[in-house]
Amino acid sequence: MQHTIEELEELARKCRIEIVKMVYRAQAGHPGGSLSEIDLLAGLYGTTLRVRSDEPDWEDRDRFILSKGHASPGMYALLAERGFISHEDLTSYRVLGGVCQGHVDMKWCPGVDFSAGSLGMGLSYGMGCAIAAKLDGSERRAFVMLGDGEIQEGSVWEAAMAAAHHELGNLKVILDRNRIQNDDFCETQMRMFDIPAKWRAFGWNVKEINGHDMNEVVEGMNYLSETNDGPSILIAHTVKGKGVSFMEDNPSFHGAAPNDEQYALALSELGVAV
Amino acid sequence: MAATRDGYGQALLELADNEKVVVLEADLGKSTKSLHFRKAYPERTISCGIGEQNMLLVAAGMASSGYIPFASTFAIFTERAFEQMRNGVARPGLAVHLCGSHGGTHTGTDGSSAQSIEDLAIFRTLPNVTVMHPSDEVSTRILTKRLATSTNASYMRTARNKTPVLYDDTPEDSIQIGKGLELKNGSDVAIVACGVLVSESLKAAEMLAQEGIQATVVDMHTIKPLDTDLINKVAERCGCIVTAEDHSIIGGLGGAVAEHLSLTTTTPLERVGVKDRFGESGQSDEMLELMELSAPHIAKAARRAMQRK
Ligand SMILES: Cc1ncc(C[n+]2csc(CCOP(=O)(O)OP(=O)(O)O)c2C)c(N)n1
Numbered sequence: 001m002q003h004t005i006e007e008l009e010e011l012a013r014k015c016r017i018e019i020v021k022m023v024y025r026a027q028a029g030h031p032g033g034s035l036s037e038i039d040l041l042a043g044l045y046g047t048t049l050r051v052r053s054d055e056p057d058w059e060d061r062d063r064f065i066l067s068k069g070h071a072s073p074g075m076y077a078l079l080a081e082r083g084f085i086s087h088e089d090l091t092s093y094r095v096l097g098g099v100c101q102g103h104v105d106m107k108w109c110p111g112v113d114f115s116a117g118s119l120g121m122g123l124s125y126g127m128g129c130a131i132a133a134k135l136d137g138s139e140r141r142a143f144v145m146l147g148d149g150e151i152q153e154g155s156v157w158e159a160a161m162a163a164a165h166h167e168l169g170n171l172k173v174i175l176d177r178n179r180i181q182n183d184d185f186c187e188t189q190m191r192m193f194d195i196p197a198k199w200r201a202f203g204w205n206v207k208e209i210n211g212h213d214m215n216e217v218v219e220g221m222n223y224l225s226e227t228n229d230g231p232s233i234l235i236a237h238t239v240k241g242k243g244v245s246f247m248e249d250n251p252s253f254h255g256a257a258p259n260d261e262q263y264a265l266a267l268s269e270l271g272v273a274v
Numbered sequence: 275m276a277a278t279r280d281g282y283g284q285a286l287l288e289l290a291d292n293e294k295v296v297v298l299e300a301d302l303g304k305s306t307k308s309l310h311f312r313k314a315y316p317e318r319t320i321s322c323g324i325g326e327q328n329m330l331l332v333a334a335g336m337a338s339s340g341y342i343p344f345a346s347t348f349a350i351f352t353e354r355a356f357e358q359m360r361n362g363v364a365r366p367g368l369a370v371h372l373c374g375s376h377g378g379t380h381t382g383t384d385g386s387s388a389q390s391i392e393d394l395a396i397f398r399t400l401p402n403v404t405v406m407h408p409s410d411e412v413s414t415r416i417l418t419k420r421l422a423t424s425t426n427a428s429y430m431r432t433a434r435n436k437t438p439v440l441y442d443d444t445p446e447d448s449i450q451i452g453k454g455l456e457l458k459n460g461s462d463v464a465i466v467a468c469g470v471l472v473s474e475s476l477k478a479a480e481m482l483a484q485e486g487i488q489a490t491v492v493d494m495h496t497i498k499p500l501d502t503d504l505i506n507k508v509a510e511r512c513g514c515i516v517t518a519e520d521h522s523i524i525g526g527l528g529g530a531v532a533e534h535l536s537l538t539t540t541t542p543l544e545r546v547g548v549k550d551r552f553g554e555s556g557q558s559d560e561m562l563e564l565m566e567l568s569a570p571h572i573a574k575a576a577r578r579a580m581q582r583k
Pocket of ligand 1: 030032033034036068070071117118119120146147148149150151176178180181182240254300301302324351
């Protein structure tokens with residue numbers, strides 16, 4: 001099923017509303033990195049990822065690994081829009097017994113391929129999925145979403161080196177380059193200098209896009225699909241908190257919920273009549 | 275009510291007069307509360323980015339050069355640096371002080387990935403490492419300050435959420451590393467607890483008192499070295515023991531007490547802890563209930579222990 005750019009933008013807008021609602025209801029969680037990643041997720045699921053909502057465990061599905069698993073509201077919203085879970089399930093975010101655990105968890109939620117929470121683990125796991133697909137002679141691919149703070153973990157680079165060594169053309173990374181991590185801006189916490197050059201030096205195919213321009217997002221997804229001579233990474237320049245003015249580029253909304261007033265403002269900015 | 279992690283943050287500030295004290299962070303200073311030190315003494319605060327393994331060994335190198343490093347992250351993320359702690363810190367005997375905040379299921383809705391329930395067990399296996407899990411903000415502050423003059427490496431777990439303040443009026447001298455604190459001294463059953471379950475144990479003791487059962491309650495804030503004199507004393511007085519911790523029943527406080535008792539007495543022991551399973555997202559009080567760690571469950575364990583006398 002192919003979508004127009006406008007449809008993908010609308011999908012992302014709906015997800016943004018759900019993200020804000022989830023975090024507000026729970027009065028906890030991670031809105032910033034959910035709002036920065038959501039255009040990418042909409043583009044990925046809308047154009048590229050081969051998955052079946054009526055058969056989430058389909059053996060030959062592409063794997064999607066949200067390694068920055070704290071940005072779970074974004075993924076849950078998308079899974080609800082795509083029919084993997086219900087909109088009712090979204091109210092269980094961070095609630096005892098809920099499908100929507102604080103961090104995405106494959107034991108709890110259909111459509112989730114990786115139990116995340118500790119940063120720096122998803123790329124190695126994705127590499128394992130990619131090797132298994134090759135051994136199986138399957139066309140399936142592994143897509144891994146990383147945060148820019150997350151790539152400070154050394155284990156990411158162990159996996160990056162190994163994936164290039166094993167020429168894993170079916171391993172694809174999307175990097176959410178929103179320039180903010182937990183405590184502050186990346187530039188303050190840990191300067192990373194030339195990120196594209198680093199990945200190139202590790203033997204990866206690299207493309208950079210504006211992660212909020214849906215035309216570029218779709219182009220980027222096509223690039224990942226078509227690049228099969230070794231692992232590839234899409235470095236998406238994004239804005240943390242994108243779509244909600246007071247969350248944008250604001251480290252305070254990495255892991256904080258809006259209050260009543262902020263909630264109303266956020267919804268109205270996202271086009272919800274309140 | 276106050277959170278033990280705030281006691282840690284306050285202690286770092288109070289230690290700052292000693293210019294050898296340095297603080298290491300792994301992008302969780304706002305959460306572990308080392309941020310106050312960072313703001314006041316940026317030149318003595320080393321940001322390691324999101325890189326816990328690197329942080330531990332940077333701390334070791336600084337300790338070997340005469341500094342007193344306090345490194346912190348969430349309890350769960352200290353675990354990926356376990357080997358660094360073993361081979362780079364404990365083995366050479368360097369006094370690196372590692373603090374893991376947000377420990378236990380009490381940490382809540384972040385869910386099972388964040389609920390460290392094995393940290394006390396793993397760090398307890400390391401020679402030359404002191405392991406602590408204080409129960410309130412005041413004792414956390416005092417014990418953290420004492421670490422600065424200790425020659426041992428340490429691991430201290432603090433909690434995210436607020437718990438009752440127990441030691442506001444207690445003389446600082448009575449709060450010492452390796453010395454448990456007797457908060458109640460009944461003679462029917464001894465409840466030995468650490469961390470957030472100390473105040474639950476006090477509630478359990480009240481429940482038991484209504485049935486005419488007089489409980490001893492010990493705050494065993496130091497799991498290693500264990501205050502075995504105090505364990506012997508309360509074992510003799512009460513004839514049965516209950517341990518209580520927001521941690522796996524395997525290898526933590528309950529494990530330490532069991533290991534000790536197996537050498538000396540046949541005192542019945544009941545262990546309240548997480549029963550070899552993972553947690554899930556939930557509020558702190560819901561988690562204590564789900565994991566059977568709350569006061570009624572401690573009281574139940576006390577009755578079981580008494581029946582086994
Ligand atoms: C190993 C590990 N260390 C620390 C954390 C705590 N933590 C959660 S999110 C976060 C910041 C992540 O920043 P980034 O990867 O840039 O994510 P985003 O900005 O997209 O939310 C940190 C430090 C963690 N989850 N895992």
